[in-house]
Amino acid sequence: FWLIKFKQSPVKAGMMPNTSSQITNNKEKQRILNIPPVLKPDSTDANNVYYTLRAQTGMTQLVSGEKTKTYGYNGPFLGPTIRVERGQNIHIHTQNRLKQATSFHWHGAILDDSSDGGPHQTVAAGQNKLISFKVNQPAATLWYHPHAVGSTASQVYNGLAGFLLVDDQNSRQLKLPRNYGKDDFPIVVQDRSFDKNNQLDYKKIVSSNGTLGNTLLINGTQNPYIETTTKYVRLRLLNGSNAREYTFKLDDRSSFYQISTDGGFLKKPVQENKITLAPGERAEIVVDLGHYSQGSQVKLKSADSNILTMKVKNNHDGETKLPRQLTNLQTVTKSGQKVTQNIALSDMGHMVSINNRQFSMNRIDLKVKQNTTQVWKIRNKNNMMGEIHPFHIHGVQFRLLSINNNASPSNMHGWKDTIMTRPGNQYKILIKFTQTGVFMYHCHNLEHEEAGMMGQIRVVP
Numbered sequence: 001f002w003l004i005k006f007k008q009s010p011v012k013a014g015m016m017p018n019t020s021s022q023i024t025n026n027k028e029k030q031r032i033l034n035i036p037p038v039l040k041p042d043s044t045d046a047n048n049v050y051y052t053l054r055a056q057t058g059m060t061q062l063v064s065g066e067k068t069k070t071y072g073y074n075g076p077f078l079g080p081t082i083r084v085e086r087g088q089n090i091h092i093h094t095q096n097r098l099k100q101a102t103s104f105h106w107h108g109a110i111l112d113d114s115s116d117g118g119p120h121q122t123v124a125a126g127q128n129k130l131i132s133f134k135v136n137q138p139a140a141t142l143w144y145h146p147h148a149v150g151s152t153a154s155q156v157y158n159g160l161a162g163f164l165l166v167d168d169q170n171s172r173q174l175k176l177p178r179n180y181g182k183d184d185f186p187i188v189v190q191d192r193s194f195d196k197n198n199q200l201d202y203k204k205i206v207s208s209n210g211t212l213g214n215t216l217l218i219n220g221t222q223n224p225y226i227e228t229t230t231k232y233v234r235l236r237l238l239n240g241s242n243a244r245e246y247t248f249k250l251d252d253r254s255s256f257y258q259i260s261t262d263g264g265f266l267k268k269p270v271q272e273n274k275i276t277l278a279p280g281e282r283a284e285i286v287v288d289l290g291h292y293s294q295g296s297q298v299k300l301k302s303a304d305s306n307i308l309t310m311k312v313k314n315n316h317d318g319e320t321k322l323p324r325q326l327t328n329l330q331t332v333t334k335s336g337q338k339v340t341q342n343i344a345l346s347d348m349g350h351m352v353s354i355n356n357r358q359f360s361m362n363r364i365d366l367k368v369k370q371n372t373t374q375v376w377k378i379r380n381k382n383n384m385m386g387e388i389h390p391f392h393i394h395g396v397q398f399r400l401l402s403i404n405n406n407a408s409p410s411n412m413h414g415w416k417d418t419i420m421t422r423p424g425n426q427y428k429i430l431i432k433f434t435q436t437g438v439f440m441y442h443c444h445n446l447e448h449e450e451a452g453m454m455g456q457i458r459v460v461p
């Protein structure tokens with residue numbers, strides 16, 4: 001019994017399709033982690049910052065042997081990290097140099113619909129578009145990716161994704177690691193499959209249950225390592241996979257501290273020894289390397305696969321203590337909150353739906369008045385053998401009130417824009433739509449999204 005249980009432990013009932021195909025890179029040679037460069041502004045004046053972001057094709061050495069045809073932003077694969085400050089006016093000259101339409105969506109950003117980069121704001125092949133917005137939300141690890149109907153999943157799969165990091169007064173004074181690429185690392189985790197010519201043939205592996213690869217890439221690197229010099233190392237984890245979920249752990253089962261959820265800092269660091277992220281979700285964690293000896297290798301893993309090896313060169317530098325409090329986060333309680341909207345997520349074979357409907361560009365599914373507070377009850381209607389659905393809403397950050405009417409765990413108390421829903425469970429969230437326009441809500445399993453698991457809400461002034 002124990003042997004069987006042990007062997008099966010990476011596969012949990014109720015999420016078979018998302019984790020059942022095993023994935024490992026442990027035998028690959030260790031390579032230094034690729035760190036996406038920080039995007040330099042073209043210019044700045046007063047409170048305006050101007051950038052250029054170009055979607056393009058390229059060739060990338062992802063696995064040994066032949067290079068792979070890929071997509072990227074300002075380079076062949078993935079995109080640069082865009083760092084913005086709360087209060088800045090951001091102007092991004094987006095350019096589409098692909099042979100197909102794309103869009104530039106800022107996942108987790110609180111913006112009006114004209115800058116959101118959803119399916120209604122596509123940029124045709126060869127065209128440019130200026131996107132302007134004011135950053136008006138707390139410090140957070142956000143990300144960007146395309147969102148054109150019918151090509152979101154394949155374009156992300158081919159490499160279109162990048163980090164959008166927001167800083168504010170609070171994040172700049174908190175005693176946390178924040179030397180980008182030294183003790184503060186963006187970590188995007190993606191699974192891919194390569195054909196015998198080392199190409200990513202999305203069409204050949206697409207499945208409506210979600211596309212799973214057999215090769216793990218971390219910032220585009222197989223089996224990566226970093227060399228660390230500080231006591232504390234901050235990892236900004238992003239599940240950028242199309243459909244796979246990951247549960248991250250340290251290989252010696254030590255605990256670490258979660259300091260943020262999708263949309264910003266938790267009130268206090270939460271000590272835990274594992275964290276699960278569904279596609280689209282982010283979490284920042286801080287690992288304390290202080291109690292390891294110099295020369296040791298500390299591994300972050302998901303199931304049996306290496307995610308990141310931290311080679312401890314030195315562990316005395318940097319902060320010596322973590323802040324007790326990270327931000328002023330208002331406490332929300334589940335009591336007295338009346339449900340204003342029911343959302344039913346289901347998949348029956350190849351049919352996925354939200355409230356029994358499939359996405360239509362020409363239909364507005366929901367309407368709300370700007371600045372009203374809503375409570376949504378999101379129910380994953382599948383039975384226990386069904387699939388997870390990471391439910392994401394554009395243009396907002398929300399708070400989780402309860403799971404199956406129970407209080408949610410403290411590491412989920414922060415701002416969220418994507419909530420992983422497990423089969424048979426229901427989640428109540430508290431949302432205030434502060435921006436006007438038409439916004440998407442959808443499953444962030446990108447193949448489910450493409451199969452119609454998406455709706456539109458109009459926020460009216």
Ligand code: C2O
Nearest residue numbers: 107147280392440
């Ligand atoms: Cu990350 Cu609607 O998307």
Ligand code: CU
Nearest residue numbers: 389443445448
């Ligand atoms: Cu789904």
